[in-house]
Amino acid sequence: MGGGNRHESGTPLPKLAAGPVGQQIHSIYKARLGQFSGNGEYSSQNLQAAMYDGRASGEEHVKLQVYSPPDLSRPTFEEATSHEFKDTHVGASFGPSWSTHWIKLEIKVPQELWKKEHLELHWDADNEGLIWTEYGEPLQGLSGGGERIEWVLPDSFRDGKPHTFYIEMACNGMFGNAIGNSIQPPDPNRYFQLKVADIVAVNLDARALFVDFWIIGDAAREFPDNSWEEHRALQVCNDIMDTFIKGHGTQDSILQSREVARKYIGNVDSSKVYESEQESLVYAIGHCHIDTCWLWPWAETKRKIARSWSNQCDLMDRYPEHRFTCSQAQQYKWLETLYPKLFGRVKSKIREGTFQPIGGSWVEHDTNLPSGESLVRQFLYGQRYFESRFGERCKTFWLPDTFGYSSQLPQLCRLAGMGRFFTQKLSWNNINIFPHTTFNWVALDGSQVLCHMAPDDTYTASAHFGDVKRTISQHKSLDQDDTGLLVFGKGDGGGGPTFEMLEKLRRCRGMSDTTGLLPRVKMGDSVEDYFARLEKKAANGTEFVTWYGELYFELHRGTYTTQANNKWNNRHSEIMLHDIEYLATMATIKNNSYKYPKREIDDIWEDVLLCQFHDCLPGSCIEMCYRDSDELYAKVFKAGSQLLENALSVLGVAANTSSRDPYTAINTLPWPRAEITKIPDRQNEYAVVRGGPGVVSVEALSSTSKSTACIEEVEEGIFHLSNDRYKIKVEDGSISSLLDILEDRELIPNGQKANQLVIFDDKPLNFQAWDVEVYHLRSREELCHSGKSKIVEQGPHRVSLVTEHKISEKSWIKTTISLAASIENQPSYIEMSSEVEWRETMKFLKVEFPVDITNTEASYETQYGIVRRPTHYNTSWDMAKFEVCCHKWADLSEAGYGVSILNDSKYGFATAGNMMRLSLLRAPKAPDAHADMGTYSSFPHFLSLFSHSFPFSLSSLKLP
DSSP: OOSSOOOOOSOSSOSSOOSOOOOOOHHHHHHTTHHHHOSSTTTTTSGGGGSEEEEEOSTTTEEEEEEOOSTTOOOOHHHHHTSOOEEOOTTOEEOSTTOEEEEEEEEOOOGGGTTOSOEEEEEEOSSEEEEEETTSOEEEEEOBTTBSOEEEOOGGGTTSSOEEEEEEEESSBTTBTOSSSTTSOOOTTOOEEOOEEEEEEEOHHHHHHHHHHHHHHHHHHHSOTTSHHHHHHHHHHHHHHHHHHHTTTOHHHHHHHHHHHHHHHOOOSSGGGGGOOSOOSEEEEEEOOBOSSSSSOHHHHHHHHHHHHHHHHHHHHHOTTOOEEEOOHHHHHHHHHHOHHHHHHHHHHHHHTSEEEOOOSSSOBOSSSSOHHHHHHHHHHHHHHHHHHHSSOOSEEEOTTOSOBOTTHHHHHHHTTOOEEEEOGGGGOSSSOOOOSEEEEEOTTSOEEEEEEOTTSOSSBOOOHHHHHHHHHTOSOTTTOOOEEEEESBOBBOOBOOHHHHHHHHHHHHHHHHTOOSOOEEOSOOHHHHHHHHHHHHHTTOOOOEEESOBOOSSOGGGGTSSHHHHHHHHHHHHHHHHHHHHHHHHHHHOTTOOOOHHHHHHHHHHHHHHTBTTTTTTOSOHHHHHHHHHHHHHHHHHHHHHHHHHHHHTTOOSOOOSOSOOOEEEOSSSOEEEEEEOTTSTTOEEEEEEOSEEEEEEEOOTTOSOOOEEEEEETTEEEEEOSSEEEEEETTEEEEEEETTTTEEOSOTTOOBSEEEEEEOOOSSOTTTOOOGGGGGGOEEOOBOSOOEEEEEOSSEEEEEEEEEOSSSOEEEEEEEEEOOOTTSOOOEEEEEEEEEOOSSEEEEEEEEOSOOOSEEEEEETTEEEEEESSOSSHHHHTTSSEEOSSEEEEEETTEEEEEEESSOOEEEEETTEEEEEEEEOOOSSOTTTTOEEESOOOEEEEEEETTSOOOGGGTTOO
């Protein structure tokens, strides 16, 4: 153990240290990554400087001319190109908002670019555009603002000769024309400057390295800090940077850097990366959600479809693995009508299996507000279109962006031939986290569909590393199934997947196969393939969890009320269509020469279904969308009135009631009715209408008729209204007492008032037109009457009392309380209607009905059923339903007795304890700055009491 020479081992480790080597400071080397590919201060020295091998611009190479159609018109290709074009240039501005400008381009590729590997036109005016051939064929959409600004030039352009094509420029961005926040009202005077119109030679190796580095860099940033995969990703990224710097950014250094990248992600330069047999967990599908109207009108949506879908056809030619799915039969029909050549291209891709129709409905509609029949027609007209054009019906109901899901959807889906459902919107809940990803959703009748909600919580994923990772890390049903759908592509405003997204997914797959840890992603399958695997697991014994009843969305509750006029149009068009079909059927049976107006009815239904799109009907569009829908509804009611008149004429029922001939009435509901009704066009003349369904008897009432209603002012400002069923006390326009004579029961709790108008401050956290938050209830303020109540109708068949309330200096409301004489063994009800001048800002108007009824649940009409919801706030799930959707009625009952509030065209309601509250009007200022502003002539609603010994159908009240 003493002195002497040290033993020399055979290790290759040098005997002496060459010098000090410090430990890498992890955070510094990770922060360094931003220097390599960013557009900041190092862009002239980093990979950005090597992205392009040449560029040609100016009139010699890109000659520009423009035709600007007048009056914000959107002419066809043939119309536009028939006009004279004038010279224009890069730097020119185009506008105003919503205008169209047709640009004629004459491209001449200089000789020095002929032999470059890849040539593109780069065009950026910060707005949307569509490239057309000079022969009128749409080729590809452009998004602007640095995204999707490239178009690959055909090799035939490499000849030094001029080549002509056109760009149809739309003066709007992908999300309309708001300045800053896109959900603000649009700026009508927005202009767009043409910034770039260049021929560019792209260095494809540099572009590929850019994506390599992007994805490996994401691994360094997002893999766990204590994992070897994260540390290796960081080393590979730094090695790439060092290799590039050492080679001075030459082409050789770029190729060498890509070899370094392959150590981590493998060979990712073709679709062969997906050919390995290893099991995949993430199934990626391209998608392009195009809101049929939202921050832009229908007319712009029609062009968005062409821009977006032509892009996808182009990508399918370049990326064999690309599968793209898109819903909404209406959008396919628009494409078929307006862009027949592109529709033919889409059909060929559908036959190949790469472009995949889905959804089965006419539009991606709201499911809270439409009637049951409307939901049926969404599926009927949607499935009929898909089958007639593409040979088969859809199997999956696709509805990723709608604001809650009716409890009856599973039953209707199954009846429409769809046993699968995809959505993700409940991930937006702002109170409770929905607990499932893959589950069986069960309707009121027990029907079920297999539901999958995108674990990445979006239908517009960017196909980032993180999107792939979150598809498993955020999956809530891994105990039953460990796979998830990744739905990627630019959406809402259209666009769909980009080539960068497809390149990123190749690298994610390569990383999973080469390094591991990242869930393996697969391309090339369809949504139907994904659901088929889930169904096979269920058939083999996997028990997916169940969710019974509605999928209530804990956000966007204001959409039950916003845009009141639009909701009135919807309800009344649905009722009209019911009556048209009923009467036309009766006319067909009665007279063989009468031709059932199927085509006309189909046209009306398609218009109504279009207006039920999930931003239009809920009230979350810009103002110009509602000008469009008002115009369309006017057309609907005009056409419908004519069809009603035709059918009634065949049935021998005169539309003109001015004569003194015996009256005829028709009950269009499927059960008998008996009501006192006002004779049209007659002053204070009433009749009893009995019988049905079909033609019913009409008995005109005289002043000596037995059945009477009474009204008297017992003290100043205090009135008593009564019939054989009710005694009502009205003070200052509100009901302070309501006695049910037959049951000898007082319904209004002591000291409280029914038909009490209340107003709330309405400033949600976000999304004015969409949201109302629970804290708005803290700002409750009663409206006091500001004028004298007066009797306007004194019986004997009906009495009415009107009271005016001042809301503010700009707004007022007149409320009329009416009571008709009761009919033996028939329901009676109290009618309230309001005339409103509404000019408020961020206020919410409601009417309250406290009742002496106790139950922990209230009942609400929904499509083909009744949904029961809590009247308490025991849990956060209960409290979240502080505002809910109902159709024609809401009911609060206890054993043997109940009270119902009926309405003519309202959908927002709340029952808290014994307080029933009907929502009337809102006043949001975005995205429509004038939403709900105006004068409303009538807001009818009705209160009815009933006992179990006195049953009746709520649906029959106040219907034609």
